[in-house]
Amino acid sequence: MTSISTIAAFVSADRLWASILAMAEIGATANGGSNRLAFSREDDAGRSLFASWCEEAGLSVSTDAFGNMFARRQGRTDVEPLVIGSHLDTQPKGGRFDGVLGVLGGLEVVRALNDAGLETDRPIVIVNWTNEEGAVLTPMMGSAVFTGALALDEALEEKLPDGRTTRSALDAMKWGRGNHPVGSPMHCYLELHIEQGPILEEEGVAIGVVTGGIGFRRYRIAFTGQEAHAGPTPMALRKDPLVSASRAIVFADALGRSIPEARSTMGTMAVTGGSPNTVAARAEFTLDLRHPDAPAIAQMEENFFAECERIALETRTTVQYEMIADSPPAPFPEPVVSLIEDVTTGLGFSNRRMASGAGHDACNISRLYRTGMIFVPSLGGISHNEAEFTSKEECVAGVRVLANVAHTLLNL
């Protein structure tokens, strides 16, 4: 049996990089990014290029009823496959790496296996999930349909901005709807992805060993006070909802900073009834609380709303709030996390465990099958942007880890 390090050695940095750049030409944007919106012609053209590469590598390509693409290399046995992948669709002004690295990294693993002349016990499947970005409709649709979190019939009736259903859009594509079984079982799912955050770059670490998808809860909070003239109204007699909301925001920021791995984001604020010389009537903002552990989110929620009640009492305002989204953490199984960590260390790459702050198809899949993720650095933490960048060396490091983890799992 070939040693683990040997497989990684068959990974070709130049071939990987050339494939990434070639894919980026489909829907290339003026400032060096890509525009391959899900369900678009560019999406279909990207699928066709990927399929042609897969067929050249000896894989059989199929799609399921929602257009998720599967490229299969047979194993010595017909057991449940190892599935590796991500997505080829992009934001309207997206980058060249988000999703693409995971799909083409999977293809590079297969090409490395081919070059090494290796058969594996298990089959390996490279997957391209439909509409991960959610720049139209909702994010991670394809993997949600795959796991049953989103009903296929419902997903197929969703209307795109041009008025077509996803069904008719997929039916117009060369690589649209096919006969691959929705939700076909797998042994394990692996996804290589750019971090889309600044941590690895900031710490000078090559590989993020992802412990799971962070959970989040999102709220809409409104303080209501009373309009009052800036001049005649003494401070002590005011009921100023913008001051209340500001105090709540300062508290929420400090709360997020006080707990390791927590995030608290207040990204919108709308003030009504005020003017430069009138105290406002109402201030509404959103709060997004994230943490890898569900109890930590619940604790933050409790602390925050207790503080809101205190603030309302002190400022003589009223506060109302509602939860508008709730996505529990999706922890990955420790054996998979440990395997990725050991392989990474064995290859000599610096690494750290980290939760994924953003949602990924892997988070959907992890609710049904064992799952692992590998992160590589994002320059400046920038993503969903034409300026998104991960160097050739950083990309290939991720693929080498992916290759050796895959090879281990393919023979387990």
Place this chain on the structure above:
Amino acid sequence: MTSISTIAAFVSADRLWASILAMAEIGATANGGSNRLAFSREDDAGRSLFASWCEEAGLSVSTDAFGNMFARRQGRTDVEPLVIGSHLDTQPKGGRFDGVLGVLGGLEVVRALNDAGLETDRPIVIVNWTNEEGAVLTPMMGSAVFTGALALDEALEEKLPDGRTTRSALDAMKWGRGNHPVGSPMHCYLELHIEQGPILEEEGVAIGVVTGGIGFRRYRIAFTGQEAHAGPTPMALRKDPLVSASRAIVFADALGRSIPEARSTMGTMAVTGGSPNTVAARAEFTLDLRHPDAPAIAQMEENFFAECERIALETRTTVQYEMIADSPPAPFPEPVVSLIEDVTTGLGFSNRRMASGAGHDACNISRLYRTGMIFVPSLGGISHNEAEFTSKEECVAGVRVLANVAHTLLNL
């Protein structure tokens, strides 16, 4: 010579109240307020009613080149007159007392003098200033033209929302432009007005002895940070402008509360670039700082912007600001303030000194002539609203003070 208290005794509560209610019928609104927008037919109808009452009381009525109305009762000598007044125009959904009480209170003083059969040394003039409200164009236009703060020619070319100039609007009115000299000298100016704030009601005090118009400076402040994804971006690496702005607002609120008589108002906030799961790019808000003393405003300004710079440094954001308005305090002369205070106390009314937080014609006039103001309570501090209310007893208390102060000044 008739004693001071005798004049106040000739003030008729019923006559005053009936006049206020009759004026409120012109432009009466569904919810018990009045709509006599400056330059409108209702404004002119209000002027005609006022002029007819003045003529019945033996006054000669004239207007100046900007439509300010003057109703004169001769004195024993032809020296500079005592001028008493305010304005009869209203907000679109204005109340029955704002401005009206000062004009009709002045008329009631003349009626009381008539009933008492008293001549005075000085002439007395009741004034109705044009467009105090500024619900169209700018506030306190008539008194600004009178003092030269606003050039007459410029004011006459201003365009109303219906496209007419103020000149053509005034020329279409019965009581529009006339020959009374603009800026005619006066011995002293007195204005009785509702407080438009909650202090007198809150403290159970009958009369506010106004020490002057509060000054204000107004600023636009913008913090700029960096958009970032709520999930992948750790708290420590964020540059969150909404958190910076919230900290600045909390500071400004505490600053206003820490200084007696100060006001700090942050009535608007606009956040851009953010979303429920994206840190915003920019947060902009307005700040209005008020205090009766100019150095106190300058000190608040210095403290606030020093704090903004500290916040920007700590939050890794940048801050920009500009002053968008600067109106210095308009203190009234101590002898007039003391006289009003002594007369009020002599009449047995509870009273307190207070600065006027809102602007008034009296603030304009005070830049040229000695000026005093008398406040009576506003129910709930509500003004510029159909629900505006001051009781008959509260109104008449103000007019009795006005009458006795006027009588003193008329014979000085």
